[in-house]
Amino acid sequence: MKMAGGSQSKSDALLARLRDGSPLSPREQILLTVRLSLPAMLAQLSAILMGYIDASMVGRLGAEDAAAVGLVTTSTWLIYGLCSAAAAGFTVQIAHQIGGGNEPGARSVVRHGLLSVLAFSLLLAALCALASPFLPVWLGGEEAVLPGASRYFFIFALTLPAVQMNTTAGGMIQCGGNMRLPSSINILMCVLNVIFNALLIFPSRTAVFMGVQIWLPGAGMRIAGAALGTLLATAISAGLMLFFLLFRSPALGLRRREPANLFGPELLAALRIGLPIAFEGLVMGGAYVLSTVIIAPLGSVAIAANSFAVTAEGFCYMPGYGIAIAATTLIGQSSGAHREILTQRLSWLITGLGIFVMAVGGVLLYALAPVIIGFMTPDAAIRELGTAALRLEAFAEPMYAAAIVSGGVFRGRGQTLMPSLVTLFSMWAVRLPLMAWLAKIWGLQGVWLGMCLELWVRGGLFLTLLKKVHHIT
Secondary structure, eight states: OOOSSHHHHHHHHHHHHHHHTOOOOHHHHHHHHHHHHHHHHHHHHHHHHHHHHHHHHHHTTOHHHHHHHHHHHHHHHHHHHHHHHHHHHHHHHHHHHHHTTOHHHHHHHHHHHHHHHHHHHHHHHHHHHHHTTTHHHHTTOOGGGHHHHHHHHHHHHHHHHHHHHHHHHHHHHHHTTOOHHHHHHHHHHHHHHHHHHHHHHSEEEEEEETTEEEEEEEEOOTHHHHHHHHHHHHHHHHHHHHHHHHHSOTTTSOOTTOOOOTTSHHHHHHHHHHHHHHHHHHHHHHHHHHHHHHHGGGOHHHHHHHHHHHHHHHHHHHHHHHHHHHHHHHHHHHHHTTOHHHHHHHHHHHHHHHHHHHHHHHHHHHHHHHHHHHHHOOOHHHHHHHHHHHHHHGGGHHHHHHHHHHHHHHHHHTOOHHHHHHHHHIIIIIIHHHHHHHHHHHTHHHHHHHHHHHHHHHHHHHHHHHHHHSOOO
């Protein structure tokens, strides 16, 4: 699946050389790493930018609506983590099959994977829909925010099949070596999300632009409109991803007389890779949900400030996730081609790139925190709390990058158990006790200080594991 333009052609050529055993100079290794990382980074940045705009729209509705969304946000992260794990169980296999030159095997993984994750997402959506009336109560939300939070989470549950197919199909295309197409579709999804939100959140109104009055239509659905806008944008994106994967990909597209084996080795391999990732997602998601329980007693202002600060921090860490996506593709194909020395060197190279990018982001985050939070809410108390939280977290970004990107390296190798255990220890033995203790002393700032300290611990542990497993020889 080639895209127009020399950049993608150059990446294809370098990946082909990686797979066929040709030598790659240090300069070419750096060039390949950057070329694969940039599209994914841009897609992640666009996602957080659109999420930032989305949060600012909800923020204009008031502290209660912002708190309603913020109350269930950590629960949505947990569910997204499970969807990501289900996808990773199959996408990593595709990178290995393509790296080993086995395109029919890669197509078998595509067919089997799509059927498996669709069934999983339908079950997950049903469970979340059933839980939606009760979840905000379990999380300790204030009475005023419970109805809005329940409505938002119910519509989110309906989105999950589209989320799962978008994540899986996009990941399959990326692990096949094409980073630009899924990134472009995800950017389109983010733009559509903002457009749909603008139409669905607010009522019809008249705006003034350059002295001219313009009538803008609107459904006035408030936070339910935000959830519905996400559903529509994700469904369109998922449809595009599936179309290009199944009908436009020379390597991964549908073939006649290649029936899916519903109980073949692909499922066992997916479980071996995906279960530790799902466990890690549950560990992290459960910790995020418990952190909401810790924050909820601090009040609606603290909940809203926390939600906005998390959204704003994404400007730093989402590029790291983009680099991690590229790491999974690059390391997966290199590993599948059995180029161990090159795999080890690329592991350190791409991790170093992630640390550098997020360190620069941390500096900018500290400097621009008041402006970033101020754009999302007019509430002075929320702005003050959110700014303080962001400035604490800015110091954690380099080590956060070490954990994020090296995690993508381990996924590319199919080594997912040890990173999951490290995350379990770091989140539950370090982060949560620190947050609970420091929240009693400094409130929301104490919560974010605990997060910052834990990320330094986790990043150090991941670098130690990377040194042990992927040492340069």
